[in-house]
Amino acid sequence: MTQQAEHVVPGHGGSASIELTDYWWYRVRSRLLKTILEPYVGTPERVLDVGSADGPSIGWLTARGLKVALDIDPRGLEPGTGVCGSAMQLPFADASFDVVGAFDVVEHCEPESAAVSELARVLVPGGRLLISVPAYQWAWTDFDDENGHHRRYTRARAIAAVEAQGLEVLRASYAFASTFPLFAAERAFRRVRQAVSGDGRRRPADVVSVPEVSPTLDRVLTWLGGVDERALRHRDLPFGSSVVIAARKPR
Helix, strand or coil: CCCCCCCCCCCCCCCCHHHCCCCHHHHHHHHHHHHHHEEEEEEEEEEEEEEEHEEECCCCCCCEEEEEEEEECCHHHCCCCEEEEECCCCCCCCCCEEEEEECCCCHHHHCCHHHHHHHHHHHHHEEEEEEEEEEEEEHHCCCHHHHHHCEEECCCHHCCCCCCCCCCEEEEEEEECCCCHHHHHHHHHHHHHHHHHCCCCCCCCCCCCCCCCCCHHHHHHHHHHHHHHHCCCCCCCCCCEEEEEECCCCC
């Protein structure tokens, strides 16, 4: 299931994690994803990681047997390993994996239904689909253009996309609630800056840039992420800049 990937030009913005594996958002997301989703992982023999360029966030997602990484951008794969391919047409047989993770992937895919259908197709009956997507269409800015996004989500919208493919949603929550005021302010600033500059819609970036943060702000954002982490152990969050879902394929 592995192959040496040749370089191809991705149809979306290259993940910032290609160059910034230790950026605060990836570190915090790893903890939040683990808190929300790990109870639904079980002890899988075969795991598929779709969109593995964001690998810094999912080191916790392991398999007892085979773990396969897939990304459309070969820079997101460790040299000599993984599969270079698209979530829109996964190069695997039906019912190949016990767990499929696709973190910040589906928003890059059009039509959405084709991507979610493919993720469900390669799951065994009873297998678990774990996904995250960016929240709120009103938060759309040039950052989404550069990432090659097609849409942002509400919790209800993400649940509907998963249930439309016959999957049972086990948990659905927002994440990054504690940092949400800073997120909203940063997005408002971006929109004003874009309006003043007169820039139109941007093309996807080769590697997406992210806001620089000082060491002090890094510590503050990391601490705020810890507030979310503690809350998510007990309850879903009512808002946030990401939506996270665990779902199961019927037996």
